[in-house]
Amino acid sequence: MMNDTNLTQHEKLLILLVDDLPINLHVLVSALKTDFRLKTATSGASTLALLKDQTELPKLVILDVKMPGMSGIEVLRRMRADPNTLAIPVILVSADVSEQNELAGLNLGADEYLIKPISKDTLIIRVRNLIRRNAEQSKLRLAGYVFNYSGEAIMITDRNNHIVDVNAAFIKLTGYDKADVLGSNPKLLSSGRTTEEECRDMSEAILKDGFWQGEMWDRRKDGSVYPKMMTVSVVRNRAGDIEFHLANFVDISRYKESEERIEHLAHHDPLTGLPNRLHLQIFLEQSMLIVTRMSEQLAVMFLDLDRFKNVNDTLGHSVGDALLIQVAARLKSCVRDYDAVARLGGDEFVVILRGHDIESVAAIVATKINLHLSRPFLIGTGTLRTSTSIGIALYPDNADRIDDLMKNADRAMYFAKSEGGNKFCFFSTAMNLHAHEKLKMENQLYEAIEKQELQLYYQIQVDNLYQPLGAEALVRWLHPERGQVPPMQFIPLAEESGLILSIGYWVLDTACAQLKAWQNATLTRDLILAVNVSPKQFCQNDFISQVRDVVQRHAINPALLKLEITESLMLINIEAVIATMTSLKALGVQFSLDDFGTGYSCLQYLKRLPLDQLKIDYSFVRDIATDSSDKAIISTIIAMAQNLNLDVIAEGVETEEQRSFLINKGCTHFQGYLLGKPIPIDQFEELVKQLNVTEVGADGGEWLP
Ligand SMILES: Nc1nc2c(ncn2[C@@H]2O[C@@H]3COP(=O)(O)O[C@H]4[C@@H](O)[C@H](n5cnc6c(=O)[nH]c(N)nc65)O[C@@H]4COP(=O)(O)O[C@H]3[C@H]2O)c(=O)[nH]1
Numbered sequence: 001m002m003n004d005t006n007l008t009q010h011e012k013l014l015i016l017l018v019d020d021l022p023i024n025l026h027v028l029v030s031a032l033k034t035d036f037r038l039k040t041a042t043s044g045a046s047t048l049a050l051l052k053d054q055t056e057l058p059k060l061v062i063l064d065v066k067m068p069g070m071s072g073i074e075v076l077r078r079m080r081a082d083p084n085t086l087a088i089p090v091i092l093v094s095a096d097v098s099e100q101n102e103l104a105g106l107n108l109g110a111d112e113y114l115i116k117p118i119s120k121d122t123l124i125i126r127v128r129n130l131i132r133r134n135a136e137q138s139k140l141r142l143a144g145y146v147f148n149y150s151g152e153a154i155m156i157t158d159r160n161n162h163i164v165d166v167n168a169a170f171i172k173l174t175g176y177d178k179a180d181v182l183g184s185n186p187k188l189l190s191s192g193r194t195t196e197e198e199c200r201d202m203s204e205a206i207l208k209d210g211f212w213q214g215e216m217w218d219r220r221k222d223g224s225v226y227p228k229m230m231t232v233s234v235v236r237n238r239a240g241d242i243e244f245h246l247a248n249f250v251d252i253s254r255y256k257e258s259e260e261r262i263e264h265l266a267h268h269d270p271l272t273g274l275p276n277r278l279h280l281q282i283f284l285e286q287s288m289l290i291v292t293r294m295s296e297q298l299a300v301m302f303l304d305l306d307r308f309k310n311v312n313d314t315l316g317h318s319v320g321d322a323l324l325i326q327v328a329a330r331l332k333s334c335v336r337d338y339d340a341v342a343r344l345g346g347d348e349f350v351v352i353l354r355g356h357d358i359e360s361v362a363a364i365v366a367t368k369i370n371l372h373l374s375r376p377f378l379i380g381t382g383t384l385r386t387s388t389s390i391g392i393a394l395y396p397d398n399a400d401r402i403d404d405l406m407k408n409a410d411r412a413m414y415f416a417k418s419e420g421g422n423k424f425c426f427f428s429t430a431m432n433l434h435a436h437e438k439l440k441m442e443n444q445l446y447e448a449i450e451k452q453e454l455q456l457y458y459q460i461q462v463d464n465l466y467q468p469l470g471a472e473a474l475v476r477w478l479h480p481e482r483g484q485v486p487p488m489q490f491i492p493l494a495e496e497s498g499l500i501l502s503i504g505y506w507v508l509d510t511a512c513a514q515l516k517a518w519q520n521a522t523l524t525r526d527l528i529l530a531v532n533v534s535p536k537q538f539c540q541n542d543f544i545s546q547v548r549d550v551v552q553r554h555a556i557n558p559a560l561l562k563l564e565i566t567e568s569l570m571l572i573n574i575e576a577v578i579a580t581m582t583s584l585k586a587l588g589v590q591f592s593l594d595d596f597g598t599g600y601s602c603l604q605y606l607k608r609l610p611l612d613q614l615k616i617d618y619s620f621v622r623d624i625a626t627d628s629s630d631k632a633i634i635s636t637i638i639a640m641a642q643n644l645n646l647d648v649i650a651e652g653v654e655t656e657e658q659r660s661f662l663i664n665k666g667c668t669h670f671q672g673y674l675l676g677k678p679i680p681i682d683q684f685e686e687l688v689k690q691l692n693v694t695e696v697g698a699d700g701g702e703w704l705p
Pocket of ligand 1: 474475488491652673
């Protein structure tokens, strides 16, 4: 650059020339003016004044030693004392050949000492060399600064890969002092987590490209392992041989942690920690490949909690969330480690099973899930019961694409739900027709009331001496083509479509007409008739006036009408429910809480409901002989009812064993096939007659026909 006469004036380096004799200055100017920009001064004082101007300091000062006033030596001394001018190279020029000034000047840090007269060429070469040397020294100083103060750890190794220098950041990061590592191989830092193969690849890349960048795991002096991002480059000598390796690296533990966290979040549901839809998709793709290769099958199980929306809407999202977390844990406990449980969102879960004879395996697992999820969940101070509907689709039998498999499992799940929930259902091609069938049935149900296709059946309720206490009215649909359709097949449909309101009203009206008829006969006049009231029906604005009107129109004793409500009603709006119940209670009707123990049973609420009776759910009675926890639940319900001064009736009593157990525990009212199935009114009245002429053993335990 310095030889380049094409440089603009601005690009040329600035040199300050100082001499008291203009002739000497002239010589210097004419020697240097082509390559440099020049400033001149003729005294020590004016030199220092020029150097005070910080806007542009010269890259070199050529300074005459002998000047009147202030000598060049004194100017130099002052320059070296001033931090701003301390590093500016200085060439002293003198006609004095004695060593005294030369020594004084060199001692003060003069870079050159030239004796006049100086040849033009010598001057130019010396000036150029000095400026170049100085520039190199500046660079070295800067490099040293970067090395020492860099935030990145730097390690320099020689051609034999022995550490020759490390910086402060290295010491801070690795915990090793310089003395610990100098002369050692960098393997000293290795954690063993980076494989031999990875190390070999790195060495090859360094040899081939002179550069490598990547991540590796190292161990600090204290033994802790950390990931680092490292760059290695080689420094070659003029002959092209490697002289040094320069490695700089940073600890990326934090970055790794957040990377792992982001990765986890992208693939997992934050609430339950289960894999999410994206993860499930990837898992399914891999599983389909594996089962195809191994001639196995897959079962995709689609799960949806029954009535979860009610839980969320009524008890709040925190209860809903707590329930979902517990459901996730129970689901995981129902499957093997290599099966997958994922949450798609809301209350939708998917379980994937793999293996041979997958249909039987899926049926076993689904039964287990239905059972486990129907057991009570302890949430806060209350227990919550839920159930789940499961749809199962098999790969490759039911579909060979992920989308179709999921769709089919979903369809099967809806089928299980429409069957009343707490069930599992395998996909079948017939289900594609299901939506159409459903619509048809809905239309037919709409006309069922008008066409008088609905009927009431009566199931007897007795005391512990088999004496008739009353009946539960249960609706039946006498379908023109299908014959008698059980309520579990059309009540959910009626609930969904809103038809339950007119069906419910018809049941209430028909039951009251029956009560009126019973009032006129001695045998039946004290019988109490229980009528199921669906939550939707109960929550109508005019439900109280509907009941009042029906009771008045049929002129019945309201105390003989018992409205059966279910626990799911408590999930809607407890205060409004209590208000409606209280008004109806004032009319004189009774209340029984149906399916007790299967929903959200919170004692707090139970105490506030104006109930007359608790009805122990059939599911507990069924398992009396086999399930000790059901026995315990029954004992608790009976004790609870006694404490709250309520009647207690057990439904679904099928065996003597169940009845004796219930009697022993203090249950006083019974309903079930042991005593009589739901039957038409004429058969029911016949049954009541028979029971009234039957003698009963003193302990009530023996029924003598
Ligand atoms: N295995 C077995 N089952 C027994 C036994 N004793 C009684 N059951 C059955 O258990 C159900 C008891 O009625 P629920 O719990 O109110 O359950 C009822 C109720 O939730 C609903 N339902 C029936 N009629 C009406 C109605 O008029 N209105 C409303 N909203 N729902 C109704 O349909 C459900 C099913 O009614 P059903 O099929 O008549 O089934 C009846 C009855 O036949 C037994 O010893 N063993």
